[in-house]
Amino acid sequence: MNKRKPLDERRAEIVEAGLSVALREGVESVTVRRVAQEAGISLGTVHYCFDDKDAMLRAMGRSIAMRASEPVIAALEAGPDRRALAEATVDALLVGLKEHQEMRLLTFEFAVSGARTPVLREVAQAHLTQSIAMTREYLQRLADVAQVTWASDIDDLARMTALRIDGIELAWMVDQDDAAAREGFAVLARDVFADMRPELPAG
Template identity: 30%
Template sequence: MATGFDADRRRAELAEAVGRVLVRDGIGAVSLRSVAAEAGVALGSLRYVFPTRTDLVVGAAEHMLAQSRSRLAAVRRGRSARSYAEEVARSLLPLTERTRADLEINVALIAESRAVPGLRAVRDEVKAGVREGAEGIVRLLRSDPPAAGPLTGHEHRAAVRLHALLDGFAIDLLHYEETGPAWDARAAEAWVVLAEELDRIAAGPGTPTPPAPRSEG
């Protein structure tokens, strides 16, 4: 007995095809025809799910966001607060083929959001997701289980710093077109800095930086 058309599965397959075309050939190569060919489906079949290129690009962005959320939600706390925080932080960096592809897609789609307003909401959700991840790490490292309520001023600034580090290293690692010794060295260096930041967060507000010595005169 033939099964019915699975629209959700087809949307996911086409969104994955968008990602492959985008990562391989750039955002300019993404079209209904190129994605249909990549997915191995008829153009009319693709149009049934995504009638226009805008629909296709927005659908791919939403799929990428949903996949990222699923991976983050799959991180389990079956270990110490610190090791769990490290795993969450790693999931926000392009350290695997999957997370690297997602970040490349996200960067390209952010640029495309100027021409495709529907992408702006997804762009903002991605940014909010990273911010929430940074805030969650701070909450957990400061109090296990995390304390409810708003972050303190120190915690907020710690989350802002961590968010900036994650974003900065994520983009920096994308500058390497292929993995290899140079990429490995940079990824290791990035993780040392992030691990030091996690130590600082776990230690609490920290000791204020002493003032610079005054010059005599």
């Protein structure tokens, strides 16, 4: 007799199955039936864990974002020295990109599919919102560690930062140029850290 798994554990299992299908066959191949088959569970179990396919896809997007953000969150341990924080953040962004490149590529697939397919647009928008929200959370934690505030509105800063990260990552997906990506992240970090108040003394 199969022991019933806790809901959170079952949801995580379904998300992993969905990601496996998406990585192997593409985002548009992710259906409730296909994921159930991949996970070796019934359709009813998937529907019990997620209200619909969109909810499952949103959970997949959050899982991708959480994995990619782990090295950057760990970089906060370098604080409160701002120069050390900036250097650690740049390194972490590149490490996270390289370690999770296939997962990050999936987020771009979600975006393109959402732009092309009205059915997936809401899911793509949810992924974008998640990305910006997680960037905002990181910026707030960064400010707390560095004991600063932001000159700009944090919501505007989070959106700008998230979109610039996406652009740098997408370029790296194409050219695989580590040095160019690191320089891009370094320029972004310089701009973001320049928004901190009080300003860092010269020298």
